[in-house]
Amino acid sequence: MLHQLIDPLLQVVKDTIASWGYAGIVIMMAIESANIPLPSEAIMPTAGLLVQQHKLNFHLAALAGAFGCLLGSIPSYWLGLIGGRPFLQKYGRYFLLREHDLEIADRWVDRYGDLAFFICRMLPVIRTFISFPAGLLRAHFALFCLLTFLGSWIWCYFLTWVGIKFGENLESFVSIWHKFDIAIVTIVGVGFIYYLIHHFRGK
Secondary structure: OHHHHHHHHHHHHHHHHHHHHHHHHHHHHHHHHOOOOOHHHHHHHHHHHHOOOOOHHHHHHHHHHHHHHHHHHHHHHHHHHHHHHHHHHHHHHOOOHHHHHHHHHHHHHHHHHHHHHHHHHHOHHHHHHHHHHHHHHHHHHEEEEEEEEHHHHHHHHHHHHHHHHHOOHHHHOOOOOOOHHHHHHHHHHHHEEEEEEEEHHHO
């Protein structure tokens, strides 16, 4: 059952990258970084599969991913800079952004300063919404872009490498999916429902 749910989604990502090449990686990673739920954890490992099949270059795939992250982060940064907290309070729910998310980002910035924009780009979930607080906190734009790119580059290298290793051991992973698909889907589903309830509690 798990492979029946996941395979079509991965196939769409794979077909896009296969058809558009590095431009497809740029576009999808830009979407992910613009607070739209298209996870990099699906995009870059899929690119890694194509690298393992010698259809893409490892370094260029990671570079395209980092460039896409930067492109998608810029609109989110400017929304934070121009719209501020009123925008978050009015429209944040459409981007799965809450005041609590902003508080988390604030704490990271208070602790690490501008370096937080580099560190957070290598952390799941928080990497997606760190750009908005960066604009809200009026981070220096050029430095924000540099740190965003570098952090995303490392993240994309890692996920692409994961995809390569996945491709090298594809039969083993597929066997695991087919044996434990119901249990895995149940765990993922419960976790997702818990996330939504916790995320929108009080709204």
